Amino acid sequence: MMPDPRPLPGRTRAAGRCAAVLRRAQNRPRGGPVPRPPVTVREAVPDDLPDLVALWHEVRAAAGSARAGLPLPSDEAVLALLARARADEAVHVDVAVLGGAVAGVLVTGRAPASLGAELLGRPPVLEVACLHVREACRRQGAGRALLARAAELAERCGTGGLVADVPAQHRDAQRFYARLGFAPGLVRRAAALPALRRALAPAERSAAVGDLLARRRGGRARRAARPAGPAGLD
Known part of the structure; x- marks a missing residue:
């Protein structure tokens, strides 16, 4: 069976809204600073399902050769993740909203104590399992807003810092974290x-x-x- 070349509806609508917000900001009269559209971060809800599935597709595509280890996007998998976040205080799923559209997603969780952490005396950390912003919505503060939310969660649960899982070949993400002070840590190979x-x-x-x-x-x-x-x- 040939794959359907049409983009996902959720991906098209949300990306179009992000692009429209960016165009409106760029078309403002010249002569002064162009204000960024406001970004809000909130907890993800089941109504965000189409956008979350579309974002999951983008995460797999951005992972490149590493995407073989990622589960296929599905409504059931996303709803299960949201249900786990509601039941487990250690897991959080948040979205960034830009111009009324879901622009990005953040999945965090407290990393469980590991043997290496105990032996080396490392403090517990909050793990950024996924932070992804739609390409049409980037450079507008959505990524920073999501990371600020992760820092807030880390402080709330008393962890010593943040650890982010970043695909080695995703250079844009590597530069994003490096600019914000994330240093290379242990290399996790699979x-x-x-x-x-x-x-x-x-x-x-x-x-x-x-x-x-x-x-x-x-x-x-x-x-x-x-x-x-x-x-x-x-």
């Missing part, structure tokens, strides 16, 4: 188990063959070291 098994198979076979040869050499050495029995009588 591998699918089938691919890892294939990569490990030659080494595992080599180790097994080496063990077999070592046992055979040991057996020959033990047999050679045994004293000869008494000679037979003629």
